[in-house]
Amino acid sequence: MVAAAAALAPRVVGGAALEVDRVSHAFDIDGQLLPVLNNVSFTVAPGEFVALLGPSGCGKSTLLRLVAGLEPPRAGSLSEDGVPITRPYPSRVVVFQDPTLFPWRTVWQNVALGLQAQGILKRERARVDAALDLVGLAKFRNAYPHQLSGGMAQRVALARALVNDPRILVLDEPLGKLDSLTRIAMQTEILSLWQRSGFTSLLVTHDVEEAVFLATRIIVFSDRPATIKAEIEVDRPYPRHRGDPALAELRHRILGLLGADATW
DSSP: OHHHHHHGGGGOOOOOOEEEEEEEEEETTTTEEEEEEEEEEEEEEEEEEEEEESTTSSHHHHHHHHHSSSSSSEEEEEEEEEEOOOOOOTTTEOOOOOOOOTTTTTTTHTTHHHHTTTTTTTHHHHHHHHHHTTOOGGGGGGGGGGSOOOHHHHHHHHHEEEEEEEEEEEEESSTTSOHHHHHHHHHHHHHHHHHHHOOOOEOOSHHHHHHHHOOOOEEEEEESSSSSEEEOOOOOOSOOOOTHHHHHHHHHHHHHHHTTOTTO
């Protein structure tokens, strides 16, 4: 593992700054505009871990698509280190809820896909091994997706993202379909990878406990069309403990903002 981490180290450049400036967006459905984001503005510092919380369908995942450059906003702008985001770019990598692995490719081949698409796989093969080592799947390099558990498949998806040295890692509910024990283990894994690699992370989740456990800051959105209701600093050191009374109090406060604190 030490050798694998060293293979990645020379290319780690740290996280990028992200700016979302007065962004509004809407979908055209049968000729009618459905607003999903309304004048959203925030910044993310290099290396920060920001979680986005809000009601289901309010526009959080849409915002991540805009950050990734998968589509342009209808109004406003987004930028990475001051450069406008107008298209997808290797420095911004998305990990979705579904691992979306190609079933006919081995674990190693799935992780290598990005490097292969860039035409640099031949000289960067060691990076694939390094990424698999970082997520603890070196022994499964020749396995196929159907031979993996859900948590292992999501680790492959993380390795596929990390092999590209992202400066911004966009996480769209990547643990949403995992069982509770696997989810807890993967939260710790993501945190470790973030601390080790220094990328900027933007996470969409519906799990308030997950947000307060992972993030340095939490942005809470309203119902659609989403506006920012609150930005909350999570001023607790790492490693964090789920039984920390300060985190429990913060969780209750956020649930209140989401209108779901009555039973807590």
